[in-house]
Amino acid sequence: GFPTASVSRRKLAQCMVRDCMAAREDRENWIPKAVFSSNGQGIALAGQDPAFADAMAAADIIHADGMPVVFASRRTAHPLPERICTTDFFHDAAQAASEHKLRFFILGAKEEQNRAVVEAIRKLYPDVEIVGRHHGYFPPEDDKRVCDLVRASGADVLWVALGKPRQEFWSIRNRENLKGVGWIKTCGGLYSFLTG
Ligand code: UDP
Structure with a gap:
């Protein structure tokens, strides 16, 4: 099975802080951790599309975003303690970011929604520094430009919403261009959810 995050949501946020601090120590060489989530749909997709399975296998951490995945894990040698929904985890991450002064970059969605998300996060978490944002409807030729923008912003955590499977492919393809960013979180x- 895919999920590798045998930790609670809070622990996962602590991992994020630790990795982002390590990235700051070594901005020139640190390759961001790719942190994905897995649900039934994703596992089915990986079964049909070997390229997607490869992208998932290249992740550093995968958390289970679905109870069936958690139940299935209990029949293996690596049972998962809990389901971690990205929508819940975001709040742990934002609290940890407020405490530890981590910087977020918000990538994905249509321009208007992207702007609205940043506003929503600023209202909810005034202490989280959002250092940049970009919509999610750009061609692959623009990958490098977007990555340069992210790096120049000094972001610690890059949030990427480009829909499955594009966001997983994008993250793996671009992580070498994002040195110094602590985490890429799909x-x-x-x-x-945040603007709805
Ligand atoms: N999205 C994007 N670029 C794309 C495709 C999707 O920015 O090329 C955004 C979309 O606007 C939405 C998010 O990705 O905010 C998630 O999309 P969707 O709900 O289709 O994906 P899923 O939740 O199934 O991963």
Whole structure:
């Protein structure tokens, strides 16, 4: 099975802080951790599409965003303690970011929604520094430009909502261009959740 995050939501947020601090110590060489989530749909997709399975396998951490995945894990040698929804985890991450002064970059969704998400996060978490944002409807030719923007912003955590499977492919393809960013966290439906 895919999920590798045998930790609670709070612990996962602590991992994020630790990795972002390590990234700051070594901005020139640190390759961001790719942190994905897995649900039934994702596992089915990986079964049909070997390229997607490879992208998932290249992740550093995968948390289970679905109870069936958690139940299935209990039949293996690596049972998962809990389901971690990205929409819940975001709040742990934002609290940890407020405490530890981590900087967020918000990538994905249509321009208007992207702007609205940033506003929503600023209202909810005034202490989280959002150092940049970009919509999610750009061609692959623009990957490098977007990555340069992210790096120049000094972001510690890059939130990426480009829909499955594009966000997973994008994250793996671009992580070498994002040195110094602590985490790339895919977050599919999070933005509609925060603005909805
Ligand atoms: N999205 C994007 N670029 C794309 C496709 C999707 O920015 O090329 C955004 C979309 O606007 C939404 C988010 O990705 O905010 C999640 O999309 P969707 O709900 O389709 O994906 P899923 O939740 O199934 O991963």
